[in-house]
Amino acid sequence: MRRVITGTLLGLLLAGILPAQIMAQQQNVAIVYRLLLDKRLAVTQESGGMTEGARGDLLHHGDQLQTSSNTRAAIRFTDDGSVLRMNPSTELSIRAEGERNALRKTLRVEFGELWARIQKRENVEYRIETPTAVAAVKGTEFYVRVEGDGRTTIVTIEGVLDFFNDVGTVEIPAGYTGVAVQASEAPTVGTTKPEDIASFTDLASEEAGPAEVEDMVEIAIQFIDENGNQKTMIIRLPRDQAQQFLPPEQN
Amino acid sequence: MRRIINEISSRLPLWGLVFTAVAAHSWPAAAQQERFSTLILAPDPGEVVPQTTEMISLSFADPDRVLDVGSVRLLVDQIDRTAEATVNGDVLVWVPQIPLRQGVHSIVITMRAMDGSGLPAVSWSFISGAPPEGVSLEALGVREEKRGLPSWALLQGNVTFEGMMTNVGGDGADLQREAPYTGKAWLNARGRLGGSWRYSANTHLNSYESHIRQPINRFRFNLRSNWLTLTVGDVNPRIHELILWGRRVRGWSLDLRGGIVNVSVVSGKSRRAVAGQLYSDDPTRVFRRGTFAQDLFAIRPYFGSGRGLQFGITFMKARDDTTSIQFLRTEPDPADSSSSTVLAVPDPKDNLVIGLDMSLKAFRGKLSLSYNNAFSLYANDISGGPLTKQELDDLMEEQGYDPIELPLGLEGPEDLADFFIINESMIPIDPRGMTNFAQQVRGTLQIGGHTIGARWRNVGGSYNTLGYYSLQKDRSGLRVQDTFRLLDNRLGVTVGWEKYNDNLDETKPATTGTSALTLDLSWQTDMNSPGFALGYRTYGRYNDLETAAEGGVDEDTGTYSAGAFIPVNMIGGLNSRLSFNYTSVGREDALNPLTGTNNTYYLIGLNNRLEGRPTEFSVMYGLNTSELTGYDAETTFNRLLIKGRHALTNSLAGTADITMTTASSPESAGDLGLDYSKWEMTGGAEYYWAPTSFATLRAGFVTYTDSRREGVDTSQLVVRLRITQVF
Numbered sequence: 001m002r003r004v005i006t007g008t009l010l011g012l013l014l015a016g017i018l019p020a021q022i023m024a025q026q027q028n029v030a031i032v033y034r035l036l037l038d039k040r041l042a043v044t045q046e047s048g049g050m051t052e053g054a055r056g057d058l059l060h061h062g063d064q065l066q067t068s069s070n071t072r073a074a075i076r077f078t079d080d081g082s083v084l085r086m087n088p089s090t091e092l093s094i095r096a097e098g099e100r101n102a103l104r105k106t107l108r109v110e111f112g113e114l115w116a117r118i119q120k121r122e123n124v125e126y127r128i129e130t131p132t133a134v135a136a137v138k139g140t141e142f143y144v145r146v147e148g149d150g151r152t153t154i155v156t157i158e159g160v161l162d163f164f165n166d167v168g169t170v171e172i173p174a175g176y177t178g179v180a181v182q183a184s185e186a187p188t189v190g191t192t193k194p195e196d197i198a199s200f201t202d203l204a205s206e207e208a209g210p211a212e213v214e215d216m217v218e219i220a221i222q223f224i225d226e227n228g229n230q231k232t233m234i235i236r237l238p239r240d241q242a243q244q245f246l247p248p249e250q251n
Numbered sequence: 252m253r254r255i256i257n258e259i260s261s262r263l264p265l266w267g268l269v270f271t272a273v274a275a276h277s278w279p280a281a282a283q284q285e286r287f288s289t290l291i292l293a294p295d296p297g298e299v300v301p302q303t304t305e306m307i308s309l310s311f312a313d314p315d316r317v318l319d320v321g322s323v324r325l326l327v328d329q330i331d332r333t334a335e336a337t338v339n340g341d342v343l344v345w346v347p348q349i350p351l352r353q354g355v356h357s358i359v360i361t362m363r364a365m366d367g368s369g370l371p372a373v374s375w376s377f378i379s380g381a382p383p384e385g386v387s388l389e390a391l392g393v394r395e396e397k398r399g400l401p402s403w404a405l406l407q408g409n410v411t412f413e414g415m416m417t418n419v420g421g422d423g424a425d426l427q428r429e430a431p432y433t434g435k436a437w438l439n440a441r442g443r444l445g446g447s448w449r450y451s452a453n454t455h456l457n458s459y460e461s462h463i464r465q466p467i468n469r470f471r472f473n474l475r476s477n478w479l480t481l482t483v484g485d486v487n488p489r490i491h492e493l494i495l496w497g498r499r500v501r502g503w504s505l506d507l508r509g510g511i512v513n514v515s516v517v518s519g520k521s522r523r524a525v526a527g528q529l530y531s532d533d534p535t536r537v538f539r540r541g542t543f544a545q546d547l548f549a550i551r552p553y554f555g556s557g558r559g560l561q562f563g564i565t566f567m568k569a570r571d572d573t574t575s576i577q578f579l580r581t582e583p584d585p586a587d588s589s590s591s592t593v594l595a596v597p598d599p600k601d602n603l604v605i606g607l608d609m610s611l612k613a614f615r616g617k618l619s620l621s622y623n624n625a626f627s628l629y630a631n632d633i634s635g636g637p638l639t640k641q642e643l644d645d646l647m648e649e650q651g652y653d654p655i656e657l658p659l660g661l662e663g664p665e666d667l668a669d670f671f672i673i674n675e676s677m678i679p680i681d682p683r684g685m686t687n688f689a690q691q692v693r694g695t696l697q698i699g700g701h702t703i704g705a706r707w708r709n710v711g712g713s714y715n716t717l718g719y720y721s722l723q724k725d726r727s728g729l730r731v732q733d734t735f736r737l738l739d740n741r742l743g744v745t746v747g748w749e750k751y752n753d754n755l756d757e758t759k760p761a762t763t764g765t766s767a768l769t770l771d772l773s774w775q776t777d778m779n780s781p782g783f784a785l786g787y788r789t790y791g792r793y794n795d796l797e798t799a800a801e802g803g804v805d806e807d808t809g810t811y812s813a814g815a816f817i818p819v820n821m822i823g824g825l826n827s828r829l830s831f832n833y834t835s836v837g838r839e840d841a842l843n844p845l846t847g848t849n850n851t852y853y854l855i856g857l858n859n860r861l862e863g864r865p866t867e868f869s870v871m872y873g874l875n876t877s878e879l880t881g882y883d884a885e886t887t888f889n890r891l892l893i894k895g896r897h898a899l900t901n902s903l904a905g906t907a908d909i910t911m912t913t914a915s916s917p918e919s920a921g922d923l924g925l926d927y928s929k930w931e932m933t934g935g936a937e938y939y940w941a942p943t944s945f946a947t948l949r950a951g952f953v954t955y956t957d958s959r960r961e962g963v964d965t966s967q968l969v970v971r972l973r974i975t976q977v978f
Contacts, residue, residue: 028342031292031308056306056344069739069776076292078310078342088740089775111775125977131858136409136977148775148782148816149830160441160451162409171439171453191489193695 028058029096029105033083034074041073042066064093067112079103080119082126087113109146117141117158128154133165133180133187135172142172152180155192163187287364288312289373292342296375305379307336307345309360318370322363328356353380411437413973423955423963434458448476463525463539466501480506488517490551491565493625493689493710494604495718500547514552521547521717524575527596534582537595544575545600549718553608563608565625568671569717571599573634598632602717603671606689617697624690629715631676637664638674646675679713686713686756689724701735712756725753728765743773761794763804786812798842805841810834830856845881868895884920889913902939908932908951926959933969946974 032053035041041053046062053065059075067073067090074085086092090112097104107116108129118126118137126137131150135142140159146152154163156172163170163178168186172178180187292308294300307327311318325332325345336345343360359374413435435458441451455469471484486504487497495517502519527541546569553563576596584590606625612618638646640663644654657663664673679686689710696703712725728751736743747769754762767790775782788810796803816830832854840846856871875888891911898904910931916924933951940946953967 028310028340031342031344033293033306034304036304054346055304056308056346058339058342058344069741076308078290078292079312081290081292081310148773148784149814160439162439169437173451 028078029061029063029094030059030075030077030084032057032059032073033076034072034085036072037088038068038070040068040071042068059094061094061096064091066091077105080121080124082116082118084114084116090114109144109152111146111148113143113145115141115143128161130180132183132185133163133178135178136162136164150182152178152187154178163189287315287317287370289360289371291373291375294377297377299378299380301380305347305351307343307358309343309373311341311343313341317364317366319363319365319367322361324361326357326359326361327351329359351379354378409437409439409975409977411435411973411975413971415969415971418968419965420967421955421965422961423965430459432458448474450474462523463528465523465525465542466499478508480504480508486517486519488515488549490515490517490549491563491567491606491608491625491718492623492693493691493719493722494565494567494606494716495547495549496722498547498718498720502547508556510556512552512554513556514550516551517547517549519547521545521569522571524572526576527579529579529581529595535584535590537579537581541576541579541596543571543573543597543599545569545571545717547718557610557612559612561608561610565604565606565608567602567604567716567718569600569602570672571601571633573599578634596634598676599634600717601630601633601672602715603628604716604718619693619695621693622691623693624688625714625716626682627687627689627714627716628671628682629678629687629713630672630674631678633672633674633676635674637668637672639663639665642675643673646680650680652681678715684713684756686711687715689714689722699735701733703731703733705729705731709755712753712758725755726751727755728752732769741774741776743771745769745771760802761796763792763794765790765792767791781815781817784812784814786810799840803842806838807841808836808838810836828858830854830858832856839880845879847880849876849878849880851876866895866897868893870894879920879923882920882923884917884924886914886916886920886925896937904937906933906935906937906949908934924959927955927957929953929955944976946972948972 032041032055035053035055039055042050042065043053043057043059044050044064044066045060051057053073058078059065065073065075065086067086067088069089071088072086074083076083084107091110092112092114093108093110095106095108097106104125104127106127106129110131116126116128116137118140128135128137128144130144130146130152132152135144135154137159140161141157142159142161143155143157144152145154154161154172155177156174158174160174161172161178163172163180165180165183165187167184170178170187170189172189175192176189177192178187178189288311290310290312292310293306307325320338323333323338323343325336325343327345332345335348336343355376355378357374357376359372361372362370364370415433415435417431417433434456436454436456438452438454440453441449444450451471451473453469453471453473455467457467460466460468466485469485471482471486473480473482475481481503482505483503485499485501487499488504489496498521500517500519500521501523502517504515504517506515507513522542522545524544525539525542527537528539530536530538547567548569549565549567551563551565553561555561579595580592581595583592604625604627606623608621608623610619610621612620643664647654657666661667667673689708691706691708693706694704707729709727710722710724714724716722728749730747730749732745732747734743734745748767750764750766752762752764753759767788769786769788771784771786773782773784790808790810792804792806794802794804812832812834814830814832816828819827819829832852834850834852836848836850838846838848853874854871855873856869858869859867869892871890871892873888873890873892875890876885877888878885889912891909893909894907896904896906908931911928913928914925916926918924931951931953933949935947935949937947938945949969949971951969953965953969955963955965955967957963
């Protein structure tokens with residue numbers, strides 16, 4: 001009898017019909033794509049182990065990410081190339097359920113701010129879960145802010161999100177902002193005001209932010225190519241690596 | 252191969268299933284390779300990457316495991332970097348030990364299948380550092396990744412059906428207005444038509460929809476591109492902050508954007524016609540007064556894209572359709588010979604509003620300024636139609652004004668009737684006093700980590716717009732707010748101040764003013780540390796009159812709040828968060844001490860989550876004491892909420908909610924006191940039969956027992972089923 005059960009389980013496993021979550025857990029769900037400023041990203045695995053994330057590290061189902069108070073990070077999902085950028089002091093966990101070509105990915109944001117551009121793909125669903133509401137996403141660009149008391153603000157830049165909790169559902173089209181104050185109160189939606197996206201603006205670019213940009217200098221080198229045309233090449237370097245090229249007054 | 256495996260499996264029952272499974276996966280090699288694909292993760296083709304952040308990564312989608320991982324070769328600028336790269340499962344990653352030289356770099360990744368056949372190589376280029384000036388990416392042979400979809404329409408969206416059954420019993424069942432069966436459905440679909448053209452369709456159907464109420468169902472189809480947005484169905488246009496701001500209109504809206512010259516247009520019904528009705532058993536009384544259909548049209552030509560300077564002119568016209576319902580009249584009372592028929596419909600309105608708007612954005616949007624104004628004409632009752640010229644002159648004389656000479660050769664108000672109905676109900680009767688004028692200045696500045704916003708608004712007492720019902724008129728004032736973070740982003744601060752006053756036309760016996768000051772602080776070091784929040788708000792409302800009976804006002808309301816949430820790990824793997832909140836609201840009325848109140852709220856919550864085992868539960872207890880200071884009576888409210896969700900399997904989860912609420916007052920509270928208890932118990936299940944298909948079922952029981960009032964106790968059974976399909 002025991003042999004029959006063992007054989008049956010092995011057969012089911014090889015036929016790929018064991019719970020899809022097991023398959024998902026074996027996959028590399030995302031990769032650490034960028035680390036900026038202090039470059040300190042804590043990655044806590046589902047098993048409880050914690051590592052310091054580095055550029056190129058692979059992320060898996062159940063991983064919890066936490067940026068330090070002076071780190072910005074970006075991750076990229078391995079199956080569709082969707083990008084997610086995190087502001088300092090942001091915590092989120094990644095869950096991927098289903099097989100690679102039909103995944104439901106859930107990003108649980110406990111606190112902080114992020115920007116995401118989700119690539120549209122059939123049979124793939126993204127959900128942003130926060131303490132007060134859930135946003136269902138399919139192919140869009142948006143910002144998310146989760147405050148200490150769970151208050152959630154979602155600003156849609158492109159596409160549409162369905163934003164809901166147990167009490168109500170709203171749709172957030174591009175140019176609109178959804179707010180969920182608490183889980184027992186229906187989310188609301190209104191037009192996006194400048195102040196809604198004030199703290200997000202740095203997230204929309206790949207730049208590190210003012211602190212890092214100010215430390216870069218541009219060096220212009222003029223030359224004549226083989227056809228006799230004069231051209232200018234501009235090289236951007238960190239200031240500390242560019243001192244030998246700079247006149248003394250700019251050092 | 253498959254035949255051999257099946258043959259073996261038939262002779263070895265124990266391993267039969269195993270071999271059957273292997274056979275099921277023995278696809279032809281060509282088909283397997285068709286399912287193999289790659290995705291460039293980093294850098295994007297043609298991307299300019301800062302020198303210190305380079306990383307090369309490729310993802311393999313390999314459901315049939317055809318890739319021979321050992322055959323993968325990475326060439327960067329024709330140098331073999333395979334030994335420095337890692338292939339972990341289905342992702343290749345190479346992080347240079349030293350930054351690459353500035354300029355264009357080529358990447359070639361080659362690979363073979365397990366059977367030795369070649370798989371397509373992947374090659375692309377990227378730029379390290381800034382690109383050389385004057386050299387286009389195309390010239391370097393670098394093509395931008397195509398993110399566009401095929402030109403044919405792609406559809407995505409979701410459809411949801413919900414059915415709810417409610418059964419109410421008990422002495423107070425007749426007081427409940429719950430429908431026994433409620434059905435709802437939502438359909439949301441959207442897609443791309445190629446280029447920048449997209450479309451979306453949204454429908455909400457509700458069984459509560461009725462021709463005797465304003466629409467609850469919603470229908471909307473939207474087509475948009477870089478230069479056009481066309482919406483048909485229910486639209487909520489926001490084209491001017493003082494004229495038309497979110498009003499539902501069933502019709503169409505169009506936004507044409509030419510860059511410098513643009514136009515927005517809205518047209519449709521802003522209200523549905525609902526016929527009035529008399530009581531069937533007493534036609535002398537009105538059961539429902541009815542509602543006229545209302546037509547709304549607005550147009551706003553505007554100039555500038557909005558990224559810098561923009562200027563717009565808005566014209567809105569809204570008028571009740573007096574032919575949409577019959578003018579209902581009550582019947583004379585047979586027992587009262589002096590009674591007569593009475594007209595029982597609301598007064599039909601006419602409204603015309605014109606306004607300007609200007610906005611300026613500078614310093615990459617860090618400075619934003621806008622100015623809006625609007626001028627309204629409003630006829631409070633157009634059932635009698637427009638005045639004649641003689642009637643207008645008589646009216647002006649009666650009001651003490653000189654006769655008005657209409658411009659453009661118009662002889663009398665009848666000539667303007669298609670545009671606006673001028674009659675004795677017009678507000679104001681003489682628009683030259685500018686009491687029907689509204690204006691607003693708004694500014695936002697982001698500087699040094701501060702986001703400072705200010706708004707000054709002045710809305711005259713005779714200003715009326717049917718495009719923005721909730722706009723408060725006869726009000727002028729300023730509101731300022733600053734939000735910033737300090738101490739390495741740990742401390743968040745919001746400071747706000749506002750002051751308003753009314754009686755702009757000086758037609759009231761006194762001017763009533765309001766003022767408020769707000770301060771909110773929040774502190775958190777990081778996610779594993781406790782967080783704290785403090786709030787303070789003082790609000791005053793006052794005028795110069797000395798007694799409440801004369802309309803005197805002298806109120807002060809103070810609100811203090813404090814909150815903390817503390818992450819705690821009580822048991823291994825249990826992610827818990829404890830929260831405390833306290834709020835005190837005290838209101839004093841110097842002119843009417845009986846209306847003073849003191850409210851305190853205490854809230855304690857515990858949220859738990861089991862990492863990796865998707866179990867969540869939360870417990871929350873709230874205590875609220877509410878005191879009517881003038882009556883020396885304090886009512887106590889208790890509320891306990893327990894909520895849980897546990898994923899039983901990958902596709903099935905169970906949920907449970909229990910809420911208990913009680914309220915009790917001392918005898919001294921008299922008729923103002925409360926004494927009731929309410930229990931709500933709900934159990935449910937969530938079932939996913941596919942990643943994009945799920946259903947939720949909730950069934951619950953609610954009991955309400957009131958020991959102070961008779962005949963209101965109820966018990967209620969609620970069952971709700973919701974099915975969603977995402978496509």
